[in-house]
Amino acid sequence: MSAEPATQRRRFTGPQGFLLAGSFLITLGSFAVLPYVSVLLHQRLGLGLGTVGFVLAVASLIQFAGGVVAGPVAARIGLRRSMLLALALRTAGFGAFVPGLTSPVLAIGALLLVSAGAALYLPANKAYLVAGSPDEDRPRLLSASSSAFNAGMALGPPAAAPLVLGSPGVLFTCVAGLFALVGVGHAFLPRDGARPVTVPDRPTSADGPRSGLSPFLVTVVSVYAFMFFQHYLALYAVPRTSAGFYGVVLMGYAALLVVAQPLLAEWIAALSYPAALRWGFGAMAAGMAAIAGGGHVGIA
Structure with a gap:
């Protein structure tokens, strides 16, 4: 009886396992802060609710629509470099929240930096995670990544609740430090994931999309x-x-x-x-x- 190949026995590679753990920590840190930004801007810094809503809308637009720009950037400078740049932006952003506790301009700038970092990180992270993996492994990898993100989203807000009003400076400092540590870990990843694979052209059929436009x-x-x-x-x-x-x-x-x-x-x-x-x-x-x-x- 032939032994099962090592690549099949192994659930995740080392870089994939690190990215999944990092995804949990990144989301944990992000959601320890971001759900409370409206409280910071309105109650602590005195911005009106209309202004707060506009700022959050712009930040959300940058984070979610920014992937249109982030994808080509990642393809040009490389996946690992994109993730490192994104984590540097997010570390700087969370660090800027500390002086931003007394300055609306700094607080808003910090939020926009964090949003830009998130927009740049996510496409590179997903691409790096599945690089070199066969098609049949990719749903498992992406679902595990989604689980890691959702676990961080669930635990971040309650973990930060004791600090967010009483000691927000401590909270922002801890989150910035967490992002810095995760960024250092990313620097030791292989340059752009596992060896690239060639994806064969798939025939168009009535069971699937005819182009990338429909899913988009x-x-x-x-x-x-x-x-x-x-x-x-x-x-x-x-x-x-x-x-x-x-x-x-x-x-x-x-x-x-x-x-x-x-x-x-x-x-x-x-x-x-x-x-x-x-x-x-x-x-x-x-x-x-x-x-x-x-x-x-x-x-x-």
């Missing part, structure tokens, strides 16, 4: 709709339940993503593109219908 447009519309609904869900849910109940639901939501995505990765990968859309958007439509009913069960 669907992603744009779905992320816009999801973020629009997510930002305002608390205003709907908390009065109908309670802040504590809503917090538990959000943590359960993040935990479900952490656990379920890796378990379902192979099943999802086997779906055709239209089937994946039907399952995904069908489930979200059913969930929105349940939320519309209000009450603890419907919102949960």
Whole structure:
């Protein structure tokens, strides 16, 4: 009986394992700060809610739409260099929040630096993570990456809660230090991941997209709709339940993503593109219908 190849026995390579751990730490640090930025800008620095909303909108635009620019930049300067530059921007941004505690200009500049760093990091991180991996391994890698990000999102806000109002300078200093340490680790990664692989051309069929335009447009519309609904869900849910109940639901939501995505990765990968859309958007439509009913069960 022939032994199973080492590449199949090994779940993740060393660089992949480091990136997954780094993704958790990066998101943990980010979400220890970012959910409370509106409190900092409004309550501590005295900016009006309209101004705060505009600043957060610009920061979100940079972070999510900036990938259009970040992708070509990463392709030009290399994946590892892009991640290092992104982490340097985010370290500087979180560090700038410390003097920004007394200066709206510095605080806003710090937020924009952090957002620019996030926009540059994510495309390079995803590309590096799957570089050299066969197609059948990529859903597992990407789902594990998503789980790491969601775990950090779930744990970041409660971890920072004791410090965010009483000692925000300590919080920002710790987060900047965390990003600096993660950045040092990235400097020891191989230059651009594993050896490149040649991806064969796939035939066009009725079961898949005919070009990259359709998935891109669907992603744009779905992320816009999801973020629009997510930002305002608390205003709907908390009065109908309670802040504590809503917090538990959000943590359960993040935990479900952490656990379920890796378990379902192979099943999802086997779906055709239209089937994946039907399952995904069908489930979200059913969930929105349940939320519309209000009450603890419907919102949960």
